[in-house]
Amino acid sequence: MALKEDALNYHQSGRPGKIEVVSTKACVTQRDLSLAYTPGVAHPCLEIARDPALAYRYTSKGNLVAVVSNGTAVLGLGRIGALAGKPVMEGKGVLFKRFADIDVYDIEVNSTDVREIIRTVQVLEPTFGGINLEDIAAPDCFTIEEELIRTMNIPVFHDDQHGTAIISSASLLNALELVRKDGTDVRIVMSGAGAAGIAIAKLLLALGIRREQIIMVDTAGVVYKGRERNMNPYKDLFATDEKCRTLAEAFKGADVFIGVSGANLVTKEMVASMAARPIILAMANPDPEIPYDEAKAVRSDLIMATGRSDFPNQVNNVLGFPFIFRGALDVQARVINTEMKLAAVKALSELAKQTVPESVLQAYGGVHFHFGPDYIIPKPFDPRVLVWEASAVAKAAMDTGVARVPVDLSEYRERLESRMGPGREAMRLIRHKARKDPRTVVFPEGMHPKILRAVSEIVQERIARPILIGDELAIRSVAAQEDVPLDGVTIVDPARSQARDRYADELFRLRRRRGITREDAQRMVLHDPNVFGALMLHFGEADGLVSGVSQHYNDTIRPMLQIVRPRDGVKRVVAVFMLTFRNRSFFIADAAVNVEPDAEALAEIAILTAEAARRFNIEPKIAMLSFSNFGSVNHRLVTLVQEATRKVRERAPDLVVDGEMQADTAVTPALAQGLFPWSALKGDANVLVFPDLTSANIAYKLLYRLGGAQAIGPILIGMKRPVHVLHQSSEVADVINVAAIAVADAQEESRRATLRAEFAASPAAQADVGYVPELVGAPAGKSRT
Numbered sequence: 001m002a003l004k005e006d007a008l009n010y011h012q013s014g015r016p017g018k019i020e021v022v023s024t025k026a027c028v029t030q031r032d033l034s035l036a037y038t039p040g041v042a043h044p045c046l047e048i049a050r051d052p053a054l055a056y057r058y059t060s061k062g063n064l065v066a067v068v069s070n071g072t073a074v075l076g077l078g079r080i081g082a083l084a085g086k087p088v089m090e091g092k093g094v095l096f097k098r099f100a101d102i103d104v105y106d107i108e109v110n111s112t113d114v115r116e117i118i119r120t121v122q123v124l125e126p127t128f129g130g131i132n133l134e135d136i137a138a139p140d141c142f143t144i145e146e147e148l149i150r151t152m153n154i155p156v157f158h159d160d161q162h163g164t165a166i167i168s169s170a171s172l173l174n175a176l177e178l179v180r181k182d183g184t185d186v187r188i189v190m191s192g193a194g195a196a197g198i199a200i201a202k203l204l205l206a207l208g209i210r211r212e213q214i215i216m217v218d219t220a221g222v223v224y225k226g227r228e229r230n231m232n233p234y235k236d237l238f239a240t241d242e243k244c245r246t247l248a249e250a251f252k253g254a255d256v257f258i259g260v261s262g263a264n265l266v267t268k269e270m271v272a273s274m275a276a277r278p279i280i281l282a283m284a285n286p287d288p289e290i291p292y293d294e295a296k297a298v299r300s301d302l303i304m305a306t307g308r309s310d311f312p313n314q315v316n317n318v319l320g321f322p323f324i325f326r327g328a329l330d331v332q333a334r335v336i337n338t339e340m341k342l343a344a345v346k347a348l349s350e351l352a353k354q355t356v357p358e359s360v361l362q363a364y365g366g367v368h369f370h371f372g373p374d375y376i377i378p379k380p381f382d383p384r385v386l387v388w389e390a391s392a393v394a395k396a397a398m399d400t401g402v403a404r405v406p407v408d409l410s411e412y413r414e415r416l417e418s419r420m421g422p423g424r425e426a427m428r429l430i431r432h433k434a435r436k437d438p439r440t441v442v443f444p445e446g447m448h449p450k451i452l453r454a455v456s457e458i459v460q461e462r463i464a465r466p467i468l469i470g471d472e473l474a475i476r477s478v479a480a481q482e483d484v485p486l487d488g489v490t491i492v493d494p495a496r497s498q499a500r501d502r503y504a505d506e507l508f509r510l511r512r513r514r515g516i517t518r519e520d521a522q523r524m525v526l527h528d529p530n531v532f533g534a535l536m537l538h539f540g541e542a543d544g545l546v547s548g549v550s551q552h553y554n555d556t557i558r559p560m561l562q563i564v565r566p567r568d569g570v571k572r573v574v575a576v577f578m579l580t581f582r583n584r585s586f587f588i589a590d591a592a593v594n595v596e597p598d599a600e601a602l603a604e605i606a607i608l609t610a611e612a613a614r615r616f617n618i619e620p621k622i623a624m625l626s627f628s629n630f631g632s633v634n635h636r637l638v639t640l641v642q643e644a645t646r647k648v649r650e651r652a653p654d655l656v657v658d659g660e661m662q663a664d665t666a667v668t669p670a671l672a673q674g675l676f677p678w679s680a681l682k683g684d685a686n687v688l689v690f691p692d693l694t695s696a697n698i699a700y701k702l703l704y705r706l707g708g709a710q711a712i713g714p715i716l717i718g719m720k721r722p723v724h725v726l727h728q729s730s731e732v733a734d735v736i737n738v739a740a741i742a743v744a745d746a747q748e749e750s751r752r753a754t755l756r757a758e759f760a761a762s763p764a765a766q767a768d769v770g771y772v773p774e775l776v777g778a779p780a781g782k783s784r785t
Contacts, residue, residue: 066127088135343393629676
C-alpha cells in the first residue's frame with residue numbers, strides 16, 4: 001500500500017506526469033521571437049526543403065526518439081490499453097533522457113490493427129531520428145517491427161525483444177566464464193516464447209549457440225517439432241527434437257535456465273535437477289520464475305540473475321536501449337542491425353570486468369561490486385556504460401555500412417563523456433591533458449577509504465602515478481577491507497623512509513626561527529603525513545599533493561604554506577571553486593582561505609582566479625561583487641571593492657573586469673545591458689570575486705546544494721608547487737578531479753621552467769621586453785607585459 005501511495009503521489013505532484021518540453025534556445029526578446037518563429041524560421045525550412053539531410057542540423061530530429069505503444073502487453077500488467085500504458089511510456093522517456101540525453105515523445109496508438117499501427121509510425125518518420133516500439137504483444141510485435149525496418153530509413157527497435165536479449169546475453173556470457181563452461185556445449189532451457197523469448201534465442205544463435213542446444217517452453221509446454229497447439233512461425237524456428245514435454249522434464253541436466261514468462265513457474269526440485277554450476281536468469285516481472293532466496297538455498301553453486309533491483313545481477317533493459325539509440329543516432333544509422341546488438345552485448349560483458357568506480361558504489365549505498373557470481377552485469381547508474389556501449393554500437397554501425405555520418409571514435413568517446421554532465425565536460429580537457437603526461441601525486445591520507453578508492457580509479461584512468469603515505473601493512477589492510485586494488489600505487493612509510501632524517505633537517509632549517517626545534521621537526525616528519533608529503537614536494541620527489549579529507553582545512557593547508565610556500569611574486573594563495581550548470585560555468589573566489597581581504601588582497605584574488613579559469617580554456621570575465629551597483633551605495637565596503645577593481649585593471653590590463661556590482665547584474669544579460677550598457681561586462685561574468693570568505697563560501701554551498709550546480713574544487717592557486725587542499729566533505733570524484741588538476745599544474749610548471757631556461761640562455765629573448773614567462777595567468781604560449 002505504501003508503494004502504491006508513493007507512486008501515485010510521485011506521478012501527480014506538481015505538474016502531472018513525468019516529462020515536459022523545454023526550449024533549447026532563448027526566447028526572451030522580440031529578436032529571439034523573430035528567429036524562433038516567423039519570419040526567421042523560414043530560412044531553415046527552405047534549407048531542409050533543398051536538402052532533407054539538413055533536418056539533422058536545424059531541428060531536433062537527430063536526438064529525438066518516438067516511444068510507440070498500443071498497450072497490449074504493458075510490463076506485467078498485460079493488455080491494459082494505450083491510454084493506461086502512457087505512464088510507462090513517459091517513464092521510458094525519463095530513462096532515455098537521464099541515461100543518454102535523448103529526447104522523447106511518447107506516442108500511444110489506440111489500435112490493435114497491425115496495418116494501422118505500421119502506417120501510423122511510417123507517416124511520423126520525418127519527425128524522429130529513431131523509433132522505440134514498446135509493450136506491443138506478440139506475435140504482432142514481430143510483424144510490426146519487421147515491416148517498419150524494411151520500409152523506414154531510421155532505426156526501429158522493439159525494446160521488449162532486443163533490449164532484454166542484449167542484457168541477458170551479456171549476463172550469460174559472463175556467467176558462463178565464471179562457471180568455466182563453453183557456450184557451445186551447454187544445454188539451455190527457456191521459459192517464454194513471446195517477444196523477449198524469441199529475440200533472446202535469436203541473439204544466442206548470433207553468439208554461436210546452436211539451435212539444438214535450446215529447449216523453448218511456453219504455456220502449452222515444450223515447443224517441439226510437430227506440435228500444433230499455440231504455434232506460430234517464430235516458435236517453429238526453435239521447435240526441438242527432444243522427447244521432454246514439460247518444463248520440469250526440460251530442466252533435468254540443464255546448464256542454463258532463461259525465464260521471460262511468469263512468477264513461480266520453477267520449483268526447488270527443478271533447480272536441484274540442473275547440471276553442476278547452473279545458471280538461472282529468472283527475469284519475469286515483477287516477480288521471477290523462482291524467488292532468488294529459494295533458488296540459492298537449493299544450489300550453492302548457482303549463479304542467478306533476476307529483473308529485480310533488490311537482488312544481485314539485475315537484468316535491466318535500461319542498460320540497453322538508451323545507449324544503443326545514442327550510438328545509432330550519433331552516426332545517423334539507418335537501422336539497428338545484429339552486429340550493433342552484438343557490439344552492445346560485448347561492451348556490457350567487458351565493462352562488468354572492470355573496477356567499479358566510486359560514483360556507482362555511492363549510488364548503491366556503498367556496497368562494493370567486483371566481477372564474480374554476484375556481479376555479472378554493470379549497474380544502470382554506472383556512468384561508463386554510456387561511453388562503452390554507445391561507442392561500440394556506433395563503431396559497429398560504421399563497420400557494417402549503415403551509418404550515414406561516420407565519427408572519429410576517440411573524439412566521439414570524449415563527446416559521450418561530456419554528456420555525463422557539465423562538470424564532467426569541464427574536467428574532460430584537464431583529464432585528457434593529465435593522461436598525456438602523468439605525474440606523481442602524493443596523498444598523505446594514505447589510509448582513508450576515499451583516498452584509496454580515488455587512487456585506484458586514478459591508476460585505472462592513467463591520470464597520475466599515486467604515492468600513498470602511511471604504514472604499508474595498515475594501508476593494504478584497509479584497501480582489502482574496501483575491496484580496492486592498489487596495483488600501480490606506491491606506498492611510502494615515513495617510519496621506514498631513508499629520507500626521514502634529510503626531511504627533518506630541512507624542516508628544522510625552514511622553521512627554526514618559528515619556534516621549531518630539531519626534535520619537533522623529527523617528530524613532525526614521522527607523525528604528520530602532511531608535513532612528510534609537503535617535504536616530498538619541496539624536494540621535487542613528487543610533482544603534486546592532494547590532502548584534506550580527514551581534517552580541517554586550516555590544519556591541512558598550514559604545513560603547505562610553511563614548507564611548499566606561495567610562489568614568487570604571490571603574497572597569498574586562493575581557493576577557487578568551479579561551479580558548472582547546464583549551459584554556464586562560474587569560478588567562485590575566495591571560498592576557503594582569505595577571510596577578510598583588503599583591496600590589495602581582493603585584486604590578487606581576482607587575478608589568480610582568472611588564472612584558474614584559463615586552465616579550463618575559459619577566457620575570464622571578472623565581476624567584483626558587492627551589495628552596490630557602480631556607486632549606488634556609499635559605504636566603506638563598497639569603496640574597498642571599487643579600489644580592488646582599480647588595482648586589477650592596473651596590474652592586469654588584459655583582463656575583462658568590472659565592479660563593484662551586485663551578483664544579479666553580473667550574471668543576467670538583460671539586467672546588465674538594460675541598466676548599465678556601458679559596463680565592460682554584459683551580464684556574462686564567469687569569475688565571481690566575493691568581498692569576503694563568508695559570502696563566497698555561503699554562495700558556493702547554496703549554488704551547489706540547492707541550485708543544481710556541479711562543483712569542482714577547491715582549486716588552490718598561487719602555490720610554488722601543485723598543492724590542492726580538499727574539504728572533509730569532498731567525495732571520491734573531487735579527489736580525482738583535483739589530482740588531475742595537480743598533474744596539469746605540474747605539466748605547466750615544467751613548461752614554465754623550460755621557458756625560464758630558454759629565457760636565461762637567449763640574449764634575443766632577454767632583449768624582447770614583451771617576453772615575460774613568469775607572469776601569473778598568462779595562457780599557454782602567451783605572456784602579459
